Structures are given as C-alpha cells and as structure tokens.
Amino acid sequence: MKNFFHDLFFPHFHNNFRSKLLHHRVILLFIVLLFSGTFFLSFVKANFPQVLGISSDVTTEQLLSFTNQKRQEDGAGALSLNDKLNKAASDKAQDMFAENYWAHNSPTGKTPWVFIKNAGYQYVYAGENLARGFTDSKSVVDAWMASPEHRENMLSRNYNEVGFAVKNGTLLGEDTVLVVEMLGNTSFAQNSIPSVARSAQEPVPVVLNSSNRPLIDSVSLSRNIGVGIISLFILVLSVDFIVIERKKVTRFVGHNLDHVLFLSLILLMIFIIARGVIL
C-alpha cells in the first residue's frame, strides 16, 4: 500500500521518474471518470431528485434578519415583511422562470412595479434586488452590500417594508436558486426618523420548503470534487518538479510549471462558475 502511494505521488526509478498520477493513462482515466461521473450525476438528479439536486440554505427569515442587521448598522430603521410584497416577489420569480430571463424587466416589457401593483401594494417608493446561485442567505446579503446600487436599495430610508421569494428552478438553461427582494413604502418616508418594524406581521412561509430540498446539493458536490482533483494534480506536479530538480534527472516531458499555471486557471474558474450573481 505504501509503495502504491509512493509510486502514485513521487517520481523515482520504478515509475520512470514521473509520478504515476502524471502518466498519460492515469490522466486519461481521470478524464473518463469525470465524464462518466457527469452522466451519473445527471441520471441521479433526474431519477432521484430527493437525493441530489439544487439546494440552498437561503431562507426568508435569514434574509430579513441579515438585511435589518445591515440597516441597523447604518442607522436605518428595520424593514418589516409584507405579504403583498412577498406575493409580488414570488410572482416575479415565477415569471422569470416561465419567460426565462435574468433582468429587472421581462422580455414582454413587464417592470418590477407591475408585479408590486398587481399584488395590491400601493407604493410610493419601490425597489427590487435579484440574486441567483447563492448557497446561503448571508452570501446573498453580502453580495448586495458589496454592490453600490444594491446597497443603496437595501439601506434606503425610503423603504419600511420588504418581501422575499426564494425559488429553485431552471433559468437560462441552468438549475439555480433565485432570490427576489421587493422593497416598498406606501407613504412618503421621513428620512430623518428611522421607521419602526411592525412585529405584528404574520410569519411568511419560506418558499423553498426544507422537505422538498434534496439531500445533497449537486453544485457543492461537483464543485468540491472538481477542486479536489485539480488541487491534487497541482500538488503532485509541484512535488514531481521539486524531486526531479533535486535529483537532476533529465526527462523528455512537458514543463510542470506550464501545467500548474493552467490548472490554477481552472481552479480559479471553478470558483467563478460556482459563484452567485446579483442584478
């Protein structure tokens, strides 16, 4: 067993002074396994959605709590949940999935204000923030806070009420968790006086029901496997390079540094692909 791992990770006489993991057949095996794994994951997702699928810990309660925490730190009054704004956010999310768009205005010209009005909310001020692909509520709020326009929306003294929708579905061809935040106020805001949250509001059910959530999040699973494989190859390439440099062995192989640089790009891309986006 010890020899097996030594053979796999360290270059020496018995593996032709090239870590076994870097042999062509082994790399090819990894590629074949990754493609097979892709179809296996797709099969499990399609046939056992309760086991594997898109899942996140984003909840309305946490979004409200983190939003109000940020507002209080900024000296703004807390927002209270409003049923009509919740409905507007839910309708907007459904419309985005149905018409397959990632924008504030729908391809048929529906603005966010249409959803708010249709929900029966007579606003004086209204705003909308969107997010998708996040795994937890804090990341959503942090991403909005990091963007000047979204931050301004979230912390605006013009709003005293908010509604959220957290829905999973397929948008622009990818499975994702969509978050819609609708902010509003039915009267003219008094900028100098922070509004007080109305605690008498009915608790609003979280749209993404925990019982419908799959056991394993497919994005986290595939991302972690991808990061693990790329990191392993970067590590073995580095070890291989150091050992061979020390032993002064001449080989006719590609430059390890090239591969490390390329795989580092892939590692960075994994994080870019798996990150959430806001609008």
Added chain:
Amino acid sequence: MKRHVFYYFFLVLILVLGFLIAAASPDKQFQAMTITITSLFYILWGIVHHHIHHDLTAKIVVEYTLMAGLGGAVIFFILKGGFNL
C-alpha cells in the same frame, strides 16, 4: 532564460485574459466557451514552446492535450453534473 521569460509572460497573458473574459460574464455557456478556447490556446502554446526548444515529441503533444482535457472535463463535470447546463 530571457526567451523562457518571454514565453511564460505570453502563457500568463493568455491565461489571465481567458480568466478575465470568462469572469466578466455571468453566462455559464459563455464561460465554458472561453475556457475551451483558452485550453486550445494552451495546447498550441505548449507545442510552439517545445518546438522552439527543439524537444517536441508526440508524447509531449499528448501530455498538453490531456492536461487541457482534464481541465475541460472538470469544468464540464461541474456545469453539466452540478448545474445541469
């Protein structure tokens, strides 16, 4: 050594450019296309680099192709297996 620095500068330029272009868009299909093109440039760069240094062999071409294939397979695994793209 000076020539090596130039070649590595060019490689880093290709990789950074590929990263910046892909990172600028939230569209995963566009990101996948950018990574594919960057990987093809990487194979080409490896061949040219070794050819100039007169140590290009078929095994080296296969090695660069496999490395690019491994990177592509991981990205495909995440996009298709994770996001169902």
